[in-house]
Amino acid sequence: MKTSLLFFYLFLPFCLLSQTGNIQGSISDENGLYLPGASVVLPSINKGAITDFDGRFTLVNVPVGTYSLKVMYLGYNDLNREITVNANETIEVALFVEPKNIELNGVVVSAYGSGGQAKALNTQKNNLNITNVVSTDQIGKFPDANIGDAVKRIPGITMQVDQGEARNIIVRGLSPQLNSVTLNGSRVPSAEGDNRNVQMDLIPADMIQTIEVSKAVTPDMDGDALGGSVNLITRTSPQGFRISTNIGSGINFITDKAILNGSLLVGDRNDNGKFGWMISASVNDNDFGSDNIEAEWTDEFEYYTGSDDAEGEPILEEVEVDPYVNVFEQREYLVQRIRRSFSVNMDYKFDANNTVFLKTMYNWRDDRENRFRLEHEILDGEDIELGDFTITDGVPTRFPVEVKRQSKGGINNSRNKNRRLEDQRMQNYTLGGDHLWGALKVDWMTSYAKASEERLNERYAEFESEYIVNNDVFNTRYPRFFVADADDAGLDNFEYGEITEENQYTEEEDVNVFVNFEIPADFFGKGDGTVKFGARGRFKSKLRDNDFYEFDLEDDYPTLSAVPVKDYSDPDFLAGSQYKIGSFASEEWLGNLNLENGESVPDEFLRANFDVKEDVFAGYAMTNQKISDKMGVLVGVRLEATKVTATGNQIEDEENVIGEITEENSYVNLLPGVHFKYDLDNSTILRFAWTNTLARPNYADLVPSLDIVSGDEEIYVGNPDLEATTSMNFDLMAEHYFESVGLLSGGVFFKDIDNFIYTFQGETVDDFYGEGTEGFEIYQPLNGEGATVFGLEFAFQRQLDFLPGFAKNLSLYVNYTYLTSSANGIRNEDGEEREDIDLPNTSPNMFNGSLAYADKKFSARLSANFSDSYIDEIGGNDFEDRYYDTQMFLDLNASFNISSNLSIYADLNNITNQPLRYFQGVKERTQQMEFYGQRLTFGIKYDLFRGKNK
Numbered sequence: 022m023k024t025s026l027l028f029f030y031l032f033l034p035f036c037l038l039s040q041t042g043n044i045q046g047s048i049s050d051e052n053g054l055y056l057p058g059a060s061v062v063l064p065s066i067n068k069g070a071i072t073d074f075d076g077r078f079t080l081v082n083v084p085v086g087t088y089s090l091k092v093m094y095l096g097y098n099d100l101n102r103e104i105t106v107n108a109n110e111t112i113e114v115a116l117f118v119e120p121k122n123i124e125l126n127g128v129v130v131s132a133y134g135s136g137g138q139a140k141a142l143n144t145q146k147n148n149l150n151i152t153n154v155v156s157t158d159q160i161g162k163f164p165d166a167n168i169g170d171a172v173k174r175i176p177g178i179t180m181q182v183d184q185g186e187a188r189n190i191i192v193r194g195l196s197p198q199l200n201s202v203t204l205n206g207s208r209v210p211s212a213e214g215d216n217r218n219v220q221m222d223l224i225p226a227d228m229i230q231t232i233e234v235s236k237a238v239t240p241d242m243d244g245d246a247l248g249g250s251v252n253l254i255t256r257t258s259p260q261g262f263r264i265s266t267n268i269g270s271g272i273n274f275i276t277d278k279a280i281l282n283g284s285l286l287v288g289d290r291n292d293n294g295k296f297g298w299m300i301s302a303s304v305n306d307n308d309f310g311s312d313n314i315e316a317e318w319t320d321e322f323e324y325y326t327g328s329d330d331a332e333g334e335p336i337l338e339e340v341e342v343d344p345y346v347n348v349f350e351q352r353e354y355l356v357q358r359i360r361r362s363f364s365v366n367m368d369y370k371f372d373a374n375n376t377v378f379l380k381t382m383y384n385w386r387d388d389r390e391n392r393f394r395l396e397h398e399i400l401d402g403e404d405i406e407l408g409d410f411t412i413t414d415g416v417p418t419r420f421p422v423e424v425k426r427q428s429k430g431g432i433n434n435s436r437n438k439n440r441r442l443e444d445q446r447m448q449n450y451t452l453g454g455d456h457l458w459g460a461l462k463v464d465w466m467t468s469y470a471k472a473s474e475e476r477l478n479e480r481y482a483e484f485e486s487e488y489i490v491n492n493d494v495f496n497t498r499y500p501r502f503f504v505a506d507a508d509d510a511g512l513d514n515f516e517y518g519e520i521t522e523e524n525q526y527t528e529e530e531d532v533n534v535f536v537n538f539e540i541p542a543d544f545f546g547k548g549d550g551t552v553k554f555g556a557r558g559r560f561k562s563k564l565r566d567n568d569f570y571e572f573d574l575e576d577d578y579p580t581l582s583a584v585p586v587k588d589y590s591d592p593d594f595l596a597g598s599q600y601k602i603g604s605f606a607s608e609e610w611l612g613n614l615n616l617e618n619g620e621s622v623p624d625e626f627l628r629a630n631f632d633v634k635e636d637v638f639a640g641y642a643m644t645n646q647k648i649s650d651k652m653g654v655l656v657g658v659r660l661e662a663t664k665v666t667a668t669g670n671q672i673e674d675e676e677n678v679i680g681e682i683t684e685e686n687s688y689v690n691l692l693p694g695v696h697f698k699y700d701l702d703n704s705t706i707l708r709f710a711w712t713n714t715l716a717r718p719n720y721a722d723l724v725p726s727l728d729i730v731s732g733d734e735e736i737y738v739g740n741p742d743l744e745a746t747t748s749m750n751f752d753l754m755a756e757h758y759f760e761s762v763g764l765l766s767g768g769v770f771f772k773d774i775d776n777f778i779y780t781f782q783g784e785t786v787d788d789f790y791g792e793g794t795e796g797f798e799i800y801q802p803l804n805g806e807g808a809t810v811f812g813l814e815f816a817f818q819r820q821l822d823f824l825p826g827f828a829k830n831l832s833l834y835v836n837y838t839y840l841t842s843s844a845n846g847i848r849n850e851d852g853e854e855r856e857d858i859d860l861p862n863t864s865p866n867m868f869n870g871s872l873a874y875a876d877k878k879f880s881a882r883l884s885a886n887f888s889d890s891y892i893d894e895i896g897g898n899d900f901e902d903r904y905y906d907t908q909m910f911l912d913l914n915a916s917f918n919i920s921s922n923l924s925i926y927a928d929l930n931n932i933t934n935q936p937l938r939y940f941q942g943v944k945e946r947t948q949q950m951e952f953y954g955q956r957l958t959f960g961i962k963y964d965l966f967r968g969k970n971k
Contacts, residue, residue: 025836042106044080044456045373046114048072048092052966053261056118057231058144058154060093063104063768067548067650071147075257082460082541092120095146096139096762111373111457115260138818139762144233149645149655149698151237151708151754151768153177156230167360168229168253175234176816176836177249179867179888182937184311184356185953186222193770194840194863194891195248199716199746203252204449205380208243209474210529212445214629215721216563220472223384223447225268225303225362227284230256236770237696237710237752238659240641241537241553244692247716247748247774255380258297258368262967269926275595276355278308280958284435288366289330295370305360312595313352313951316500318941320418320900322644324410325403328669335403343415344900346500351602353589357389357440365968374457379871382728384447389440392429393589395760397422397502405520411969416494424486426515426581430608432478439612459910462539473528480522482606483582484515497945499597512604515581522616523569523625533559547647553657554642555862561635563720567626570619582850585610595934595952623686624671624730628737631724632668636663640845643694655696662689663717667741669726682725684741690715704760707751708768710752718743718778722802729790729797736790738801744776746804754814763819763832772810773940777860778802782897783850806846808860813839827876835870850897864891881915893939903948906938916962927959 048059062069063080070078083106092100100333104759106112135800141154142518146156153175169187173180180187181197189197201218202209231254264287271280281304288299323339332337361384368378400409400421411419488509493501504510511536537555544550547636576585586604586960594600666685671682693714694817701707721739728737754768781803788795816836822829842860849855852958866889873882894903911933916926931953939948 027786028442039790040108041082041084041460042108043111043170043374044083044090044104044106044114045111045457046078046116046719047076047260048094049076049080049117049260050097050147051117051119052719053117053259053482054966055257055260055442055751056094056097056143057140057156058094058142058147059118060143060468061943062091062093063088064091065089069549069688071309072252073145074233079462079464081457083202084179090114090116092118093756094118095760096145097121098263098739108241113373119502123436130967137221141231141756142762142764144231145696145764146706146758150235150239150696151710151752153231153234153236153667154626159333162661165338166230167222168224168226170446171226172221172232172234172251173886174834174869174871174884175232176814176869177236177812177838177867178234180221180865182908183222184354184358185309185937185956186358188220188222190221190251191862192234192251193772193812193838194842194860195772195923196862198719199247201246201250202380203243203250204470205254205451205468206252206466207449207451207468207470207533208531208559209245209253209447209449210470210531210561212447212472212474212527212529214474214525214527215940216719220445222449223360223386223445225284225305225384226920227251227303228301228362228364228382228384230254233825237712237750238343238694238714239655239696240643240692240694241555241583243557244639244659244661244690244713245560245715245717245745247714247746255364255366255382256286256288256299256301258290258366259288259966260290260294260297260300263287263299263965265962265964267960269567270927271851271956271958271960272307273952273954273956274306275293275309275312275952276308277522280956281310282958282960297368299364301362301364303360303362307360308357308849309953309956310356311354311951311953313350313354313949314499314501314596314600314947314948315350315352316346316941317348317945317948318344318590318900319347322412324404324405324407337402339582340409340412341415342412342655343496345416345943346502347401348500349397349500351395353393353591355391355440357387359387361385373637375454376456377454380449380451380453380735382447382449384445386445387436388443388445389438390429390443390609391440392427393602394425394427394429395602396425397428398425400487413494416492418492418494419505419938420677421487422490422511424488424515425483425518426485426603426605427481427483428606428611430611432480433609437478439608441479444477445473447472460541463536463538466533467535468531468533470531471528474525474629475527476523476525478522478524480520480611482520482584482611483518484606485518486510486515488514489654491537498947498950499599500947501599510603512586513580514583516578517575517578520574520614520616521622522572523567525565525567527563527565529561529563532558534558542644544644545648547650550644550646551651552644555636555640557639559637559639561637561799563631563633563635565629565631565721567629569622570616571622572619574614574615581606587715595954596950605732622946623840624728626668628726630670630722630729631721632728634666634719634725635720636664651700653698655694655698657694659692659694660689661715661732663687665719665723665741667723667725667739669724669739670728671726672728682727684725686723686741688745688750690745690747704758706756706758708752708756709749710755712750712752714748714750716746716748718745718802722778727790729794731793734797736794736797736799738790738799740802743802744804746777748772748774759819761820761822764816765819766814766816768814770810770812770814774808774860775806775809776804777808777844777883779805779844779847779861779895780846782901783848803848804846805844808842808844810840810842810860810863827874830876831894832875833871834873836868838867840865840867847895858895858899859892861892861895864888878918880917881917882913884912884914886910886912890940890944900942902942904940904944906944908935908937909933910935922963922965924962925960926962928957930956930958 059072070372181189198217284303286301290297451468489505535557641659726739754764842863868887870886914928
């Protein structure tokens with residue numbers, strides 16, 4: 022009986038269609054640009070809606086009659102418009118709102134340049150779940166060339182960098198593979214070979230209209246967003262003719278090479294408003310590099326005593342030493358990145374009730390790189406005897422080393438240009454529709470996405486020598502080896518080591534299909550309420566296919582002196598002028614080599630190759646209700662079923678493929694969630710959320726591979742039985758929105774995580790993996806028992822319009838996040854559980870801040886981005902743990918409006934010359950330090966919008 026009543030109640034609106042109609046429309050600003058997050062209400066019947074990212078709204082099941090329709094938007098004057106609703110009809114309206122000026126003590130204050138901030142804050146304010154939103158206008162006010170650099174401005178987010186650009190996103194301290202990234206709601210595939218990380222630096226910032234970070238996901242969103250979900254929304258078709266272009270240049274101070282960039286956007290809508298289109302393109306050519314030093318630390322030292330035991334094994338004497346560097350590298354990178362992006366978006370409105378759209382994006386990045394590496398590795402153990410080394414105060418200060426000079430490049434053709442070419446592409450094609458059938462709203466979408474990374478003809482030439490070095494032990498942050506006798510480092514002493522060429526290809530394909538249904542259902546009689554349900558299928562495949570060849574050219578090039586060389590020593594080397602890298606085989610020589618009949622080296626690629634298929638079927642149901650005039654609730658549940666088929670190689674003695682191994686695994690996750698939103702008043706909101714999320718294992722970890730490396734006594738094992746990491750999340754947030762377009766917010770969150778994944782390192786206790794494998798070092802991904810994350814967030818942004826004189830045009834943007842975490846079930850190399858260890862990638866302190874000035878003509882902004890150090894990779898013990906060090910970026914940008922459509926700008930990035938730095942165990946032990954220098958860009962922007970008549 023109860024089921025019948027519920028069914029009747031839910032579908033009662035369809036029985037009353039003859040007495041009701043619908044209202045559908047759009048909200049735009051004074052320039053005719055769509056406004057997302059606007060509140061549209063019919064006060065007399067307490068019914069309302071929020072505009073979507075395209076500025077559109079729908080009110081269904083409105084009783085026949087004449088109403089006053091009210092539009093409210095932070096930073097804009099309220100608008101009232103009389104609307105007449107007819108039976109069985111959908112009324113279309115296009116409304117325009119005007120920005121307001123704030124009057125303080127009789128002085129009228131204008132919020133210059135706050136339109137982008139208003140769009141973001143209105144959307145964030147009216148979302149029921151906890152989100153952070155950044156609009157394209159806001160992005161343009163920071164000197165951020167790619168989406169990764171733009172996202173790092175959001176509270177609770179930090180980024181891992183690659184060659185000075187933000188690449189991997191960490192949300193609330195959780196690893197990049199634990200977060201989801203979508204493009205217009207469709208998952209972005211990853212071109213990374215061994216993880217699910219989405220390369221955020223692949224997408225130019227000016228191709229995106231809005232970035233929305235959902236920190237508490239709702240049931241209609243993908244559940245695999247343990248840290249959060251980042252949705253990138255592309256630009257939509259304008260409602261009138263628009264052309265926007267940007268032409269710029271600049272310089273990288275590390276190489277003194279030019280930067281070239283440009284973008285173009287053109288769009289329009291036909292006279293009857295049914296068909297809209299938009300084409301955009303962007304290109305950025307950046308020729309730069311980096312200065313790098315790297316070190317490996319150990320606390321063991323032993324030498325050969327000069328005698329063997331009864332079985333002929335060498336007898337080694339162990340010496341007690343303090344931690345010291347046993348491997349030191351200096352690297353010089355020369356990099357050219359050309360980023361291209363193309364987008365075509367179209368939509369067609371058949372009538373007021375039916376619209377279809379097509380959104381496409383193609384990103385293509387060429388990453389060309391030469392790398393010159395000078396490597397020193399201490400000869401110890403049976404390779405040295407007493408008298409070959411000196412130990413001073415417990416630290417080896419003089420010892421023999423094996424030295425390698427390695428040049429990295431590619432073939433000489435029009436694409437590679439003697440450099441290693443990493444060809445990365447990401448494409449997405451989405452077809453969808455929005456329909457209104459009576460009071461039933463239906464939206465659907467199907468998409469195809471593909472990401473690929475191809476590295477062909479990647480070449481390495483290595484020459485080797487042995488000589489005595491001195492160890493500079495006085496500054497562990499800047500370790501250094503230097504030759505004891507300069508004559509020993511002559512080019513004649515570097516003998517042919519190897520010349521290799523490898524090819525790598527990784528691709529991931531995603532096919533997404535989903536449909537959503539929404540009907541009015543007012544359970545509490547407050548005028549608003551919906552029930553929403555739907556289904557989704559996501560079909561993913563990931564392939565990695567690498568090979569590797571070695572060539573014997575020793576007779577042709579016996580020493581480094583027999584080949585053309587270049588000296589890459591730089592007195593302005595950013596890690597310090599004391600580092601002299603010396604001469605290497607030139608990239609032109611390496612690129613012009615005719616390499617034929619190479620010998621395959623299977624141990625270099627067999628373990629990396631795999632083929633994984635992952636199918637996810639999901640369904641959900643939820644309801645959004647007004648419990649009272651002030652409180653709303655969203656409650657629902659999502660069900661996700663996952664099936665994985667993974668194929669890898671079983672390898673013995675590094676090169677013998679015993680055969681392929683294929684394993685299947687499937688599991689089901691039930692993910693309930695509740696979101697509360699309480700409006701203390703029109704400006705102050707309290708939010709609470711209880712959600713459940715998951716993160717699926719990395720593909721490479723799931724592959725059932727087995728690689729026994731007898732020579733190194735190491736075993737690498739995949740784990741197809743890994744369980745997905747799950748988390749129960751609690752969020753509490755308070756927000757106050759200022760009339761002058763600003764925000765003050767604070768909140769706490771807690772995550773209770775099960776089955777997080779880490780790589781175990783330890784010794785085997787028996788011959789389980791074959792005869793003679795006892796005591797081998799084993800590496801295998803395993804599930805930890807559990808982890809917790811607790812955090813605090815604070816954000817403040819507003820124009821300082823209460824200050825006198827010119828200071829009223831200042832604005833402040835700050836946010837701070839504090840995190841603390843713990844992880845259980847992690848075993849060390851001896852199989853013992855480690856205590857007091859943080860969850861990897863949880864930075865305890867994150868801060869963003871900017872101080873800006875803007876008037877009618879001129880604007881400037883000084884921006885800071887800080888993240889504290891955190892454990893990045895768990896070793897076999899705490900001495901081997903790797904940490905990502907503190908980073909502090911400082912950027913400055915300014916612009917001047919020549920006219921309402923034309924402006925010039927200048928940006929200065931990385932003023933602090935912040936390096937990428939890892940340390941081992943303790944902060945003073947540098948493991949890697951890479952400097953990028955400053956970057957200056959400048960240019961001119963033109964933006965013309967000719968809207969339709971209001």
